[in-house]
Amino acid sequence: MIRSLQRLLAALALVLLPQPVLAYGAFGHATIARIAMANVSPVTRAKVLALMAKAPLLETPTCKAAKIDDLSVWPDCIRALGPRFSYTAAWHYQDVDICAPFTLKPACRDGNCVSAQIDRQIRLLKDKSLPPRERLMALAFLVHFTGDLHMPLHAGEHNDAGGNQVSAGYGIYAPDRLNLHSVWDGPLAERAITDGPSLVRHYSTEEAAPLAAGTIEDWSRESWQLSRDIVYSSAGLSNVCTTKPSARAVLDDATIARLVPVQRLQVQRAGLRLARELDEAFGS
Known part of the structure; x- marks a missing residue:
């Protein structure tokens, strides 16, 4: 009963959010950040906390960054500051066409895409000569963008703004403002994170290693493939490459149940890969 109410409230909240909805929302990003913090080395954790203590240097009083939950959504919050x-708007996604062979070059021109920015933020965090303010911004961007990359519709789409232009229904809930992107951002992410044992825990080396493996390009291709092979087809849009959707995409209850493990795995991967990135960036 409690979980059902949580899902309903999460879905209702989507109606109130400005479009386009941002990847995973606060709940998803915070969960990914918490998984990472539970799996970094003690040295990395101490360095992250020390850097977050310098949050006032950012001079964004309406966008907090002193706690990991706030830090994880700081890059979304600052987009309202005009x-x-x-200049950071294009850093949250990469429009890689699911109807063409995978390549990052067109989508990442001049480094303006999420995967290129993940690599850039790691380099900035490694540079101890930079002022704390710059390294704290890099930390916030790295935490957030790693989550963004693992939301399939931030990695693969077909001329529809990452599914934002595809009207969608989620179970019995089908408001006019819900679209395929917001479904994966909000109610589906919330359902996946809350179904089953908590994802926020320490993972053994044997469990974490295969989930955290790969390069940033590997993760980009993986999310793109999920968008191509699962996201659109599960919404009844298997012909998206030949015909522009004219009807509302629908995710019924059975489909949602099948997608929960997919979304849940992406959140796990993002958290453990972020832990790996942070350990690398802080030399731990």
């Missing part, structure tokens, strides 16, 4: 951070 021209000061408008």
